[in-house]
Amino acid sequence: MKQKYISLATIAASLLLFTGCGRSGSNTDKGGSGDNSAQSSGSVSSTDKEADNTAVNKRDRSDNTLTAGDQSGSKADRELTRKIRREITKNKELSTTAKNVKIITTNGKVTLRGPVKTEEERNAIVAAAKAAAGDGQVENQLEVKQTTGKTDQ
Numbered sequence: 001m002k003q004k005y006i007s008l009a010t011i012a013a014s015l016l017l018f019t020g021c022g023r024s025g026s027n028t029d030k031g032g033s034g035d036n037s038a039q040s041s042g043s044v045s046s047t048d049k050e051a052d053n054t055a056v057n058k059r060d061r062s063d064n065t066l067t068a069g070d071q072s073g074s075k076a077d078r079e080l081t082r083k084i085r086r087e088i089t090k091n092k093e094l095s096t097t098a099k100n101v102k103i104i105t106t107n108g109k110v111t112l113r114g115p116v117k118t119e120e121e122r123n124a125i126v127a128a129a130k131a132a133a134g135d136g137q138v139e140n141q142l143e144v145k146q147t148t149g150k151t152d153q
Helices: 002-019 053-060 073-090 117-134
Strands: 104-105 109-118 138-144
Touching: 053 117, 073 104, 073 117, 109 117, 117 138
Parallel strands: 109 138
Antiparallel strands: 104 109
């Protein structure tokens, strides 16, 4: 019985190799040379800089900086955050980056954090937050970031 199991496994392995399923890294059936090393579209070129968030991570670990974990669980604070987020996401002029900023509400005080692409986006987000929370209740920590030439919606 054991002998049949081994020979079935051997046959299955042979079939896999014969049909090409056992070949890793081969791209010959798609017209490629089989070498995928130069075909990676997500690679970083030698002129691009690697992302370095060391300073941001250090800042976020300090007790002085609010993070998403500091969002209040009160119904009023959650509703205020929801209202601001809804206004931001329905604004067709904002990039995806801007629509994903952090909105942290604690005791009616709103903190806005994260990158935006332009000063106009920054102003639009702050205006939406002030309209919902009140002028003196918004702390603006949004950062205008230079684009890398990649397209964003």
